[in-house]
Amino acid sequence: MVLERVWKGLLLVVAVAILVAAVFQLGIVSAPWSDDAADVRVLGDDGDLKAEVDVEVADTQQERYTGLSDHESLEPGDGMLFVHDDEDERTYVMREMDFDIDIVFVDADREITSIQHARAPEPGEDGENLRYTGDAQYVLEVPRGYANETEMAVGDTLEIDYEE
Template sequence: MSHERAVAALLALAVVLAAGIGLSVLGVLPAPWTDDEGDVRIVGADGETKAAIDVEVADTRQERYTGLSDHDSLEPGEGMLFVHGDEGERTYVMREMAFGIDIVFVGGDGEITEIHHARAPESGEDGAEMHYSGRAKWVLEVPYGYTNETGVEVGDELVIENTF
C-alpha cells in the first residue's frame, strides 16, 4: 500500500470514529463505553435513603422515545432513568403504555423538581395525549404509587451510584 493510500485510509477511519463519538455525545447513538443499567438512590433531607432503584438507562433519542412502552410492568425497586444532555423543560407522555407509572423530574443539581402519578391509558386511548411536564436533566420512571409508598417527595435528591 502506498504512503498516500495509508494516510487516506487513516483519515477516513478518524472521520468515522469522530462521527460516531459525536453522535454518541448528542444522544443519537448509544455510547459503547457505557452500560445500559445502573443504580440510583433517592435521599431525603435527613440524608436517609428512601428508595434504592435498579434502572435501565435511556440515553439516546430512540431509547427515550420508546421508554417503557415495550415493557409489560415494573416491579418495586425497578425503573428507567432518562438521561438528557442538559437541564430543561421536559414533557413525557404515556404513549402505548400498558401500566401506570410515577414520573419523577430531577434537575441538574440532583433535586427532584416534580412528581406525576401517571395512570395507564384506558381502552381506546394510546396515551399520546396524556402529557406530564417538569424541569429536568434526568427523568426517573418507577411503578405507579412507588413514590408515595417510599415517601419520596419534591426536594429529595437523586443520587446516581455509578456512571453510565
C-alpha cells in the same frame, strides 16, 4: 503512486472515525461502553434513605423516546432513569404504555422538583395526549404508587451510582 494510496487510506480512516464518533455523540446509537444500569437512592431532607431503585438508564435520544413502552410492567424497586444533557422543562408522554407509573422530575442538583402520577392509555388511546411536565435533567420512572409508598417528596435528593 504508493504515497497517494497511503494518504487516501489515512483520509478514509479519519473520515470513518469522525462519523462513528458523531453517531455516538448524537445518541443515534448507544455506545457499547456506556452505563446501562444504575442504583438510585432517594434521600429525605434529613438524609434518611426513603427508597432504593434498580434502574435501566436511558441516556440516548432513542432510549428516551422508547422509555418503558417496551416493558409489560415494573416491580416495586425497579425503574428507568432518563438522563438529559441539561436541566430544562421536560414533557413525558404515555405513548404505548401498558401500565401506570410515577414520573419523578429531578433537577441538575439531583433534587426532586415534582412528582406526577401517570395513568396508562385506555383502549383506543395512543397515550400521546397523556402528558406530564416538570423541570428536570433527570427523570425517574417507577411503578405507580411507589413514590407515595416510599414517601418521596419534592425537595428530596437522589444519589445515582452507575453500575459497571
